[in-house]
Amino acid sequence: MNKGIVKLAPSILSADFAHLGKQVGEAEQAGADRIHVDVMDGHFVPNISMGPLVVQSLRPVTRLPLETHLMISDPDLYLEEFAEAGSDSLLVHWEGNNNLHRTVQRVKALGKRVGVVINPASPALVLEEILQDVDQVLVMTVNPGFGHQHFIHTTLPKIRRVRQMIDEIRPGCDLEVDGGIDATTAPLVVDAGANVLVAGSAVFGAGEGVIAAMNRLRAAANESK
Numbered sequence: 001m002n003k004g005i006v007k008l009a010p011s012i013l014s015a016d017f018a019h020l021g022k023q024v025g026e027a028e029q030a031g032a033d034r035i036h037v038d039v040m041d042g043h044f045v046p047n048i049s050m051g052p053l054v055v056q057s058l059r060p061v062t063r064l065p066l067e068t069h070l071m072i073s074d075p076d077l078y079l080e081e082f083a084e085a086g087s088d089s090l091l092v093h094w095e096g097n098n099n100l101h102r103t104v105q106r107v108k109a110l111g112k113r114v115g116v117v118i119n120p121a122s123p124a125l126v127l128e129e130i131l132q133d134v135d136q137v138l139v140m141t142v143n144p145g146f147g148h149q150h151f152i153h154t155t156l157p158k159i160r161r162v163r164q165m166i167d168e169i170r171p172g173c174d175l176e177v178d179g180g181i182d183a184t185t186a187p188l189v190v191d192a193g194a195n196v197l198v199a200g201s202a203v204f205g206a207g208e209g210v211i212a213a214m215n216r217l218r219a220a221a222n223e224s225k
């Protein structure tokens with residue numbers, strides 16, 4: 001079980017893009033710890049979303065760190081561009097990357113925080129050798145590509161295993177989860193050891209508004225403590 005403070009990372013994938021700056025401002029006001037930017041290329045995942053321009057547009061409107069989740073083939077080609085656009089951290093997938101160590105070192109050389117992401121079918125063990133080099137791990141709790149999907153409960157034991165590995169190998173490394181996180185699933189992932197929760201539809205898709213939704217999510221996340 002994770003005893004630290006749970007951080008919230010609203011994902012703008014579910015935001016109203018006609019009012020993106022305003023929505024991010026509301027998330028900041030509600031105490032978000034970072035803004036999660038989902039980048040999809042229609043190849044690594046079957047959906048296309050946003051690129052460096054969105055990061056660049058958001059950079060002047062928020063003081064929050066912008067974390068960029070790269071769901072793209074060959075992320076090495078775009079690391080520099082996202083770093084220059086204003087990303088504070090770059091999250092790259094283990095899947096499909098034959099030279100993950102090199103990618104991780106490239107992100108570090110750009111002076112950015114680096115995270116490695118694993119999909120629901122990828123085992124915790126693939127993180128073992130790279131863990132010492134990263135600032136955070138992101139465990140996908142849905143198959144990447146879309147917002148509004150159902151949380152995959154079989155990822156819970158894996159989150160526990162990753163928490164154990166982090167405590168042994170790299171204490172201080174963030175354990176983030178992404179997909180289907182809402183007031184019902186938040187206590188489960190926190191109990192399993194997650195300390196950063198990405199939430200898209202639960203924050204930006206809720207009828208009650210961003211601030212009320214964030215408050216509800218935070219209260220739920222702290223329930224299990």
Ligand code: DX5
Nearest residue numbers: 011144145147148180200201
């Ligand atoms: C899915 C993305 C998520 C997405 C989560 O591929 O990586 O960040 O925005 O959306 P929700 O919270 O609605 O599941």
Ligand code: ZN
Nearest residue numbers: 011038069178
């Ligand atoms: Zn994401």
